[in-house]
Each structure stands twice: as C-alpha cells, then as structure tokens.
Amino acid sequence: MERVELIAPCHFGLESVLKREILDLGYEIIKVEDGRVTFRGDQGAVCRANLFLRTAERVLLKTGEFKAVTFDELFEKTKQIPWEEYIPEDGRFWVTKAASVKSALFSPSDIQSIMKKAMVERMKLRYRKERFSEEGASYPIRVFFMKDIATVGIDTSGVSLHKRGYRQLSSKAPITETLAAALILLSPWKKDRILVDPFCGSGTFPIEAAMIAANMAPGLNRSFTAEEWTGLIPRKLWLEAADEARELENLDVETDIQGYDADGEVIRAARQNAADAGVEHLIHLQQRLVSELRHPKKYGFIITNPPYGERLEDRESLPQIYREFGESFRRLSDWSAYVITGYEDAERYFGRKADKNRKIYNGMIKTYFYQFMGPKPPRREKRGPEN
Template sequence: MNFELMAPCHFGIETVLKREIYDLGYEIKKVEDGHVFYEADEDGIVVSNLCLRTAERVLIVTGRFCAKTYEEFFQGMKNIPWEKYLPSDAAFWVTKATSVKSRLYSTTDLQRVGKRAMVARMQGIYHMDRFPETGSDYPVRIFIYKDQVTVTIDTSGDALHKRGYRKETGKAPISETIAAALIMLTPWKADRILADPFCGSGTIPIEAALIAANIAPGLYRHFAAEGWTNLIDKKLWTDERKWLREAVDTDVDTRIYGSDIDPDMIRIANENARRAGVKKLISFKRLEAGDFRMKDPYGFIITNPPYGERLSEKDELPELYSKLFEAYRRLDKWSLFVITAWEDATRCLGGKPSKNRKIYNGMLKTYFYQYMGPKPPKVTSDGKN
C-alpha cells in the first residue's frame, strides 16, 4: 500500500530534510513551512523512521477537509476511512491538535470531538458499541491552518530527536535533529576535522560521529508503528535493522573534537557518546573556547554557544564570542559555523558571514552564521595536490 507521508521539522531546515527524503529514494510531493510531504510504501515508513536525521516524526496523512464549525469537523473526521488503518482493538486517541488562523482553536475540544468522530465511524464498520483499545497505539495528530484540516497518524511515537543516547544534558541543549541539520548544511565530510568548543552534552560531535560511522539515528530505538502488524510486516523492521547494522563502520578514519569549560559537561558528553556507540570516534576535553588550538588546516568549527537567555549572562556574551573568534583566527584555513539567538553576534565574529540562515528552535529564532574558509586542494590519482 502506498501512503502520503508528512515529516515535520524545525522551521528553516526543510531543504535538508527534503534532500534526505529524496536521497532515500522517495518522491517529494510538496514542502511547506516546517513540513515535507512525500509518497512511500510500508517499507518507506520503516526506512524513514530509522534513517531520517532531521525529521521530528513520520506521519501518515489520512485525510484533508475544510471545517469552520465543530459539526463540519466531526463529519470530516468521521468520513476518513479509519478502518484502513486501525484494527478493532487499536488504542487510538488525538494526541495533539494545533490550530493557526482558524475558527476552531480549542485544542481540547478538537481532541474530544475528533475521538468521538473516529469512534462513530468505527462503530458502523466493526459493529461494536465499545472498543477494548488493548492493541497497539495509533496516536492521531491534527493540524488546522486557515480552516483547512490535515489529519495524520503518528508512526514514530516518541519524537525522532530522541535517539536514546542523551540521558543527561546541559542548561540549553540543542536538539539532535537540529544538530544533525547544522552539520548537513556545511560541506563537512568524515575525512575533515570537526570541532565544537561549546560542546555541552556532546550533541553536535555525537551527531557528526553517527554520520561519519554511517549509524542510522533510529537504529537502537522503538517506534509506534512496529506494533502495526495490520499495515507493516514485522519482517520489514527486522530486515532493515539488519542491513543498517551491517553498514555501520566505527573504524572510519575521522577526527571529531568536543570541548567545554564545564568538567561535568565533559563527563556527560563522554557518557552520551558511549551510549551512542561512537565514543572512540570523539575526543572530549575540558577547555575554554578561546584556548582551542590545532595545527592542521581546513577544519570546521560547528558550535552552539550560549545565547544569553538569562539577563545576567548578556554582559558576558561579547567577551565569549570574541574569544571564540580569536581562536578561529589562529586556525589555518578553517571554516566557522555558529548557531545563536544573540543578534549582535556578528560584531564579535568578524563581521558579515558568508551565509546566514534562520532556524527556529521551537519558538526561539536563531541564526546560523557561516564563515566559509577555503576548500582544500584536490588530490590527484597519484596522491599529489
């Protein structure tokens, strides 16, 4: 069976997610703010959950309709062929409803009416007054924009940024999906040096190591759709995981560094890297950002420094960012990539960046400043530059 799938992501990284989906071999239908729509079969649901690094979830689109009243919403929900997706013992509920610029805006009412409509439809199909809901979970997510309703079932369960390796974090951790997107927005490859002098709990270096070692981000976690045997053969999950494990290469020759001034963060980063299976690929060290040094050329700094969320920290930011820039200037032919919500950051980072991209971390608008260094010379077949 073919499905229309919707992959939500953080605003600003749609192009990265689109490229990921395209590289997996699936046809992109359309791209909207924070969403990529594409078509795939059952195997595509499995592969998407296991392999997408920048998506937040993988959702099956079950229906679309216009609703300006709760009666129209009820009828639209009831008209969806839920029997195609939900067995009679399914545990189903509207886990989340979002509404923007629409007449229907009460999320609790949308959840309540949505569930009631689903029950009404299934009662007529299965000829049951009550449903045991003892089977697998089928969480429903509803999106309404300008009275246009999109109804989906969540195949992922826990959000895809929950890889399973990050048990402890720092004060303002960057999400795994954003960290992966930042890396994928740069020209970095496993044979180039990558350093994060504000590594915190290690998310950016760990995501880089997962990419370098070809470790699928969802390889070691569970998904809601694994219990959907009415739609997806369990063998698809088993086979895909087997192939992905065989593709892992933790002996890859790569140089990834993480440093932080806080020794507790270095301890946490090492533990997170160990759980992710990439500890031997990353060197973590306690170090002030301004003290970072390396002789080798053509490396990358990709980092998420403090933004000054607390008023008391704002005064420290100019010195902090200036030290980062001075450390960067000492490096030979390196590139610098900084994500921050501090709008005056470029004054301390050497002026106008080569590129600047807005990325929304939840409701927080951040800027991904990109200072591009020169490309390394090409190596010819005889090993000469």
C-alpha cells in the first residue's frame, strides 16, 4: 500500500481552507465536494494528515467507490472490496456510520447491516474461517451515498479531530476547534497581528490562534485509531510525523492574542484549557464585558462567536449585546471583525452591513460568517544595508 487515497470531511462551506492545508502538506488533490476533500499521498500521509490538519473532522482511508441502487448490489460490491488487504484476521470491523443523500438506499441501519455481512463473507473466503474473534485493532468503516454512488473508507482517526485533547472544560455553546481554526485561516490574520475574541467562552479561538502562531500540530497530544494498525501503517511513520511536528513547533513566538468573557468561571476554564494546550503564555485571558473592549493599537482583528440565542430565555438580551459590540468595534481604529453567528439580526444591531457574508453550517445550525474589513496596515519600509 504505497500510494493511498484519503478522504477528509470538513464543515460545509470551508472546503477551500482544507484544500489549502492539504496542498501545503504536499499532497495531490483528487476531488473537492461539499463537506469533504479527497487527496492522494503515501502511507505517511495518513499520519501527517491526522497530526497536522487543523480543519478536517477526520481522515478516512478510501477502500472503494461504486454505484448501488439495491441491497443486493450493495452486498456484492462491498464483497468485491479486498478487505483482507486492510483488515487482519483478528481485526475488529464494523460500519460505524452510513449517510445517504438523494439515493435509493437511505436506511443507515440496513446499509450498515448488509455491508457488515458482505465484509464477513469476503473475509471468510480469504482467511478460510467461519468465525472471527475480532479481538485485535479496530477498523471502523464509514460509507456515504450521494446520488446512488457509495464512497467507502476506513476511519483512521477514531475520535473526531476536533478533539485536540486540551478542552476538558467548555462554555454553554462552544465552537468546535476545527471550525475555529478554519475561520481563523479564512481571515487575513497572521501571527504578528493583534487578535481579540471578546466572547471567548472556553477559549477556543485564542487557543487555536496561538497554536497556529506557534506552528503547533493540533494532533500532537492525542492518539488515533490507525496507530494500532501495525500491519498496515508502520509504527515508524507515526514516530517520524511526530518528530517533524516537534521540530516545526516554536513556542517562543511573540503574540498579542487576547480573550475576554463576561463570565469569570468561563475565563477560569479557558485558562485551564490554554494551559492544557501548552499555549497559556501566548494568550491573555480576562473577565471583561464587550462594552469595555479597548486596545491602543491599530489594525487589529476581532474573531469571535458571540451569543445567538440558542436558548429561548437568552434571546431578549441579544439586541443589547450586539449593539454594545458594534459600539466597541467602532472605537477601534482601523480594525477588522470576523463574526460567526446564527443571529439573523446581527448586522442590524451591530450597526454596519458586513463587507462579506458566508453561510456555514455549525453542525445542524445554519450560521453566518460576517466579515467587517478594515484597511490594511501600511507596508513597513525595508531597511537596506548601511553604507
């Protein structure tokens, strides 16, 4: 298995950010679709993609793609996949997730059951056994139907990649780490620029920004299902990827990243999360109301996820919150603001129409990424050699 095809699912609307990440890792893009990017690499790509990709939800090792409109077709075509090349005799395998869009086969439980039976039949023929212990490493299968075309892959990640391992404590409506990273990467913010999140909650935006600034691999402090696949991906490839990640990391980088929240308990949780991520020294976290938002310097960035009335009892306070947010933003000379929210009246109470607006699904919640752009800072003059 020298060259492999991998599928990286992501948030709908942020495929371009993930595509750029994959290209930066040096891999070939095969296909970009709604909510996922397919790419090609060597065996080490499984390890590096899991460790380095900030915006992917997981990494799947693609095993097959076929058309199926009946359960008989699904059974036979699943059986044709050379499962024995991926799954050892004692491997634990099951179809953990089935999704279907605009397809004749749409019952997840039936799809899962039939595919498992087909896999067992294939394994019986190849291993010449009637029963399998399934006591070894895990090989969770995922299948996605789109217009009757089934794409099948083995999940190499296990727990979703948004679980970086640092967020033990969270606020009421946390934004996922992968979505936060994608929105930061979608903005023009760079590590030498100011970044403030006035509704930081459990600290996800500041922590992800600090990890980006320090070039810290998001998957370095967690484990992955495919690490157990000793026969498929040599252990040394995981060790090499981890060594590469440590060599690239720079925890001495200078930053101006700040996070505020009105709730002191939440700020304490954010500080603990930042400490667990290893970036507490790169972030300033403070209990502060959005009406008190100030900064003496120009050309900073606000990247934030303000409340948007997920609970009915919170909705009455939203106009005031967004009004105060807008007033504070107008006091910041030449700043830019990038705001993700599901609140339909955000622009109205913020007091300004966004320069750009992007629809993004945060799970099942439709949100908008409002982009209020300030001017670019003047170019710094390059000093030539002294005469």
